Amino acid sequence: MANFNLNINGKKLQVDVDPTTPMLWVLRDHLNLVGTKYGCGIAQCGACTIHLDGAAMRSCQLPVSAVGEQAITTIEGLSENGDHPVQKAWVEHDVPQCGYCQAGQIMSAAALLKNNADPSDAEIDAAMNGNICRCGTYLRIKAAIKTAANG
Amino acid sequence: MTFIKTTHNRRSFLRSTALAGGGMLLGFNFFAACRPESESAELSMPEEWSEINAYLKIGENGLVTIMSPNPEGGQNIKTSMPMIVAEELDVDWKNVIVEQAPLNTDAFTRQFIGGSQAIRRGWESLRTAGASARYMLRAAAAEAWNVPVGEVSTEAGVLHHRASGKSAGYGEMAAAAAAIPVPEEVELKERKDFRIIGTSRKNVDGKKIVTGQPLFGIDYQREGMLIAMITHPPAFGMKLSAIDDSEARTMPGIRDIFPIKTFKEDYARQYFDTCTFMDLVAIVGDSTWEVMQAKKALKVEWEPIADSSYTRSRGDSQEVIPIPAGLENTDDHHAKMAEMASGTVNVRRKDGDPEAAFKNAAKVIERTYSAPFLAHNCMEPMNFFAHVTADKAELAGPLQKPEYTEKTLSERIGMPLENIDIQMTRLGGGYGRRSYAHWLVEAALISQKVEAPVKLIYTREDDMTSGIYRPTYQATYRAALDADNKLIAFHVRAGGIPESPLYPDRFPAGAVDHYLAEDWSIDSNITVGSFRAPRSNFIAGAEQSFLDEVAEAAGKDPIEFRLELLERAQTDPVGERNDYEADRYAGVLELLRDKLAAAPEQPDVHRGVAAYFCHNSYAAQALDITVENGKPTIQKVCSAVDCGIVVNPDAAVNMGEGAIVDGIGCAMYGAQTFKDGVAEKNNFDSYRMIRMAEAPKEIDVHFVENDIDPTGLGEPLFPPVIGALANALYRATGKRHYQQPFLGAEQVLG
Ligand code: FES
Ligand code: FES
Numbered sequence: 043m044a045n046f047n048l049n050i051n052g053k054k055l056q057v058d059v060d061p062t063t064p065m066l067w068v069l070r071d072h073l074n075l076v077g078t079k080y081g082c083g084i085a086q087c088g089a090c091t092i093h094l095d096g097a098a099m100r101s102c103q104l105p106v107s108a109v110g111e112q113a114i115t116t117i118e119g120l121s122e123n124g125d126h127p128v129q130k131a132w133v134e135h136d137v138p139q140c141g142y143c144q145a146g147q148i149m150s151a152a153a154l155l156k157n158n159a160d161p162s163d164a165e166i167d168a169a170m171n172g173n174i175c176r177c178g179t180y181l182r183i184k185a186a187i188k189t190a191a192n193g
Numbered sequence: 194m195t196f197i198k199t200t201h202n203r204r205s206f207l208r209s210t211a212l213a214g215g216g217m218l219l220g221f222n223f224f225a226a227c228r229p230e231s232e233s234a235e236l237s238m239p240e241e242w243s244e245i246n247a248y249l250k251i252g253e254n255g256l257v258t259i260m261s262p263n264p265e266g267g268q269n270i271k272t273s274m275p276m277i278v279a280e281e282l283d284v285d286w287k288n289v290i291v292e293q294a295p296l297n298t299d300a301f302t303r304q305f306i307g308g309s310q311a312i313r314r315g316w317e318s319l320r321t322a323g324a325s326a327r328y329m330l331r332a333a334a335a336e337a338w339n340v341p342v343g344e345v346s347t348e349a350g351v352l353h354h355r356a357s358g359k360s361a362g363y364g365e366m367a368a369a370a371a372a373i374p375v376p377e378e379v380e381l382k383e384r385k386d387f388r389i390i391g392t393s394r395k396n397v398d399g400k401k402i403v404t405g406q407p408l409f410g411i412d413y414q415r416e417g418m419l420i421a422m423i424t425h426p427p428a429f430g431m432k433l434s435a436i437d438d439s440e441a442r443t444m445p446g447i448r449d450i451f452p453i454k455t456f457k458e459d460y461a462r463q464y465f466d467t468c469t470f471m472d473l474v475a476i477v478g479d480s481t482w483e484v485m486q487a488k489k490a491l492k493v494e495w496e497p498i499a500d501s502s503y504t505r506s507r508g509d510s511q512e513v514i515p516i517p518a519g520l521e522n523t524d525d526h527h528a529k530m531a532e533m534a535s536g537t538v539n540v541r542r543k544d545g546d547p548e549a550a551f552k553n554a555a556k557v558i559e560r561t562y563s564a565p566f567l568a569h570n571c572m573e574p575m576n577f578f579a580h581v582t583a584d585k586a587e588l589a590g591p592l593q594k595p596e597y598t599e600k601t602l603s604e605r606i607g608m609p610l611e612n613i614d615i616q617m618t619r620l621g622g623g624y625g626r627r628s629y630a631h632w633l634v635e636a637a638l639i640s641q642k643v644e645a646p647v648k649l650i651y652t653r654e655d656d657m658t659s660g661i662y663r664p665t666y667q668a669t670y671r672a673a674l675d676a677d678n679k680l681i682a683f684h685v686r687a688g689g690i691p692e693s694p695l696y697p698d699r700f701p702a703g704a705v706d707h708y709l710a711e712d713w714s715i716d717s718n719i720t721v722g723s724f725r726a727p728r729s730n731f732i733a734g735a736e737q738s739f740l741d742e743v744a745e746a747a748g749k750d751p752i753e754f755r756l757e758l759l760e761r762a763q764t765d766p767v768g769e770r771n772d773y774e775a776d777r778y779a780g781v782l783e784l785l786r787d788k789l790a791a792a793p794e795q796p797d798v799h800r801g802v803a804a805y806f807c808h809n810s811y812a813a814q815a816l817d818i819t820v821e822n823g824k825p826t827i828q829k830v831c832s833a834v835d836c837g838i839v840v841n842p843d844a845a846v847n848m849g850e851g852a853i854v855d856g857i858g859c860a861m862y863g864a865q866t867f868k869d870g871v872a873e874k875n876n877f878d879s880y881r882m883i884r885m886a887e888a889p890k891e892i893d894v895h896f897v898e899n900d901i902d903p904t905g906l907g908e909p910l911f912p913p914v915i916g917a918l919a920n921a922l923y924r925a926t927g928k929r930h931y932q933q934p935f936l937g938a939e940q941v942l943g
Contacts, residue, residue, distance in 0.1 A: 043445070059480075059482075060445065060482065060483070060486075062482075063480075063482045064482065067480065067481045067482040070412075070481070071420070071480045071481050071482070072480070074414065075405075076405075076407045076411075076412040076414070077404070077405020077406070077407075078405070079409075079411070079572075079573070079621075080411065080481075080574065080650075080653075081572050081573075081574075081653065081877075082653045082876050082877045083652065083653055083876075084653075084876055084877070084878060086876060086877035086878050087572065087877050089572060116405065117403075117404065117405030118404065118405045120404075121404075124400055124403060124404040129403040129404065132399075132403045133395065133399050133400060133403060136395050136396050136399060136843060136844065136847060137403075137847075138267075138396060138398075138399060138402045138403070139267035139268070139269070139847060139848065139851050140266055140267030140571075140572070140573070140619070140620060140621050140622045140623075141267070141398065141402035141408070141409075141619065141621070142409060142571075142572040142573045142621030142622060143572045144402050144403060145402075145403075145405045148403060163890075166885070167885050167886035168886075170884075170885045171884050171885060171886060173884075173885070174572065174877060174882045174884065175572070176570055176571060176572050176622050176624070176855065176882065177267050177572075177622060177851045177855070178850060178851035178852070178853070178854025178855040178858070178883070178888070179847070179850070179851060179854075180854055180883075180884075180885040180888040181850055181854070181888060181889070181891075181892055182847065182850070183885065184885065
């Protein structure tokens with residue numbers, strides 16, 4: 043066990059956990075931030091996507107000891123009132139079915155648009171390739187990303 | 194005008210004080226957190242609710258809460274079921290908030306999801322709930338105004354007495370309405386008067402989902418809650434022999450490690466009590482990561498199982514399910530299926546004299562199709578919360594058949610049903626997998642042993658390798674054409690491990706004079722269960738690929754060929770048990786033909802078509818594909834669907850798109866394979882799922898407009914797209930694809 047000072051969603055938070063604990067479980071079990079989802083644990087599904095200093099990162103593969111000073115953003119902190127352009131576009135297109143994968147999809151999409159304000163179809167495909175949706179909402183995800191980009 | 198008696202299922206229309214399931218519901222903080230807030234611009238949360246019936250309550254300010262009876266697994270019924278109630282109640286949708294109803298089999302009928310039946314089977318009770326509440330509001334107003342109830346009308350949440358000019362909001366009459374006796378009979382709206390049904394309304398949980406609110410079972414938290422995981426045998430055909438937990442037990446955060454027995458040996462199982470491994474090792478600790486580490490360090494010895502069997506009930510009858518010993522292999526499965534298909538089989542239907550017809554045919558075509566076991570791969574792994582004490586059991590989590598599972602649990606832990614409370618969370622996908630809720634029982638047993646609230650979580654690896662798959666299937670088709678290229682005989686011989694995929698009375702049964710349907714099955718210790726569109730998810734693709742080949746051999750357009758057969762099935766059907774309506778089947782093909790005529794095939798784009806009937810609905814689809822350097826790109830899927838009245842059109846399109854993407858993904862890439870009993874694919878690095886770039890670029894879903902009561906929608910678009918895909922692949926490559934997955938791990942078409 044060790045103490046870690048973390049910067050999450052603009053707040054300073056402290057946890058006392060095993061240093062190998064992935065951020066995914068630090069968020070879910072220790073900080074009650076359960077919006078970040080477990081899907082595979084091996085960086086293959088994207089359900090656990092968070093932002094580390096603004097870049098999309100699979101939190102299941104990020105040990106708490108590797109975070110240091112870097113700023114973490116989770117789905118709960120993406121916007122104050124759920125009004126990030128990507129979230130708004132998601133509601134507008136009524137993207138979710140079961141909804142389980144969607145926090146990860148939104149975090150990947152938001153990171154993409156941060157670096158590329160007007161991505162092409164191929165760029166969207168490439169950026170979203172790591173996020174699986176068993177319900178098959180890919181078309182709406184893509185449409186919502188385009189709406190958010192142009193919004 | 195439609196009148197409907199409220200006697201059927203009357204209890205749900207009575208004011209029910211037992212609604213809270215013994216009062217335990219109110220103590221659930223988790224559910225308090227995911228309870229809806231008013232999003233209405235003008236109405237805030239009311240001070241007081243008047244409960245009119247089990248489905249709805251009305252606040253003094255006119256805000257209405259509608260309970261959604263069935264679990265929500267992504268079909269969007271948590272929006273569409275309340276829409277039906279709101280329609281008959283005649284309220285403004287923006288003044289409605291929706292809550293997940295508790296499990297209460299007295300008040301609600303069929304509180305489960307499966308078979309695409311939620312809307313179809315809920316239609317009447319949902320409408321009656323709204324209509325009887327509307328009547329009670331009118332009666333309350335009539336009493337207050339001293340006028341005949343027949344003169345009180347409603348309009349979007351407001352009661353009017355036109356002659357006197359009196360009016361009142363529903364909220365003002367709600368308390369009085371709650372005391373009005375439930376009418377014996379109520380009037381339902383005419384379809385032309387619908388204002389909510391048939392209009393697109395957004396997912397009531399949309400905002401919560403996109404902001405990451407806790408909605409799912411895996412998100413469940415409770416003060417003092419421990420985390421549990423299980424270790425199951427590494428292979429089908431193995432069982433627990435000995436546990437060495439000396440190291441794991443001493444690891445940080447670990448509370449206990451012990452074996453559990455899901456079902457007792459002599460337990461007569463219910464139909465949904467499928468469970469692969471009876472003896473498991475439970476690991477319980479303070480946090481998920483710590484438990485995962487101990488699970489890795491745990492040493493367990495396993496031994497081979499002997500032949501055995503169990504009894505399970507199916508309706509009123511009992512069946513014996515054999516579990517053969519042995520470590521099974523996918524390669525052996527193929528050989529065994531080939532052998533079975535040429536041995537003795539069960540004749541399920543025979544019309545005319547197929548043998549003679551095949552003998553006299555000008556042309557005979559024979560083809561064999563197969564598909565592998567599939568894992569459900571719900572993105573939310575199996576999990577459940579349980580807190581079992583000496584006198585009560587509280588459970589919460591995602592499951593499809595709570596009313597059945599509750600009985601199973603009651604039997605297993607010897608606790609009466611009234612002391613068990615199961616709360617339904619949103620499901621992170623179900624597709625059939627969450628009908629088999631053995632993990633609920635496991636969670637309860639673990640909680641009982643450690644005497645604490647526990648959340649059991651399956652790792653992805655546990656989820657993918659512990660069974661309950663779509664069975665592996667094979668089907669051989671034969672068709673006989675006469676000299677005029679007319680289809681005179683049709684023969685299907687299908688089977689699977691451990692279940693057959695055959696529907697003997699489906700198209701083209703009824704459209705061919707000489708018809709033979711046979712099946713077979715092979716016992717296995719690999720467990721299976723419903724998977725989105727059970728059986729149809731294989732047989733549709735096989736049959737529709739075969740019909741494509743027959744149409745080609747007959748020199749006919751694939752749509753016209755099917756329409757000719759359906760014409761025969763309408764005008765002069767063969768046999769009496771045909772389970773489809775030929776005119777509705779033809780209707781979707783005609784609608785598809787019209788839509789395609791407006792978008793003819795482009796050069797280098799290859800089109801495959803297919804149609805199918807299942808879950809009481811009809812779907813026809815065309816899939817356009819391009820192939821560049823062996824890499825397929827699906828340009829577009831166009832669908833025509835007849836599922837009766839569509840309640841929430843945009844959500845229906847969303848579900849159609851999903852079923853199409855999922856169907857393509859499963860057929861193109863999906864497979865679970867076995868080596869010496871071990872499920873070889875254990876996570877998404879080896880089990881290939883469809884990803885964004887592989888999904889169709891465009892999907893159109895068109896609905897046939899009619900006044901038929903709603904039929905299934907979650908499943909019917911999944912099966913035929915597999916046939917459309919196979920037929921498009923053929924047009925693009927010149928090669929027929931008989932074995933799923935069509936691509937598997939390969940990146941390009943061979
Ligand atoms: S849980 Fe991290 S990528 Fe799947
Ligand atoms: S919405 Fe269900 S997995 Fe994506």
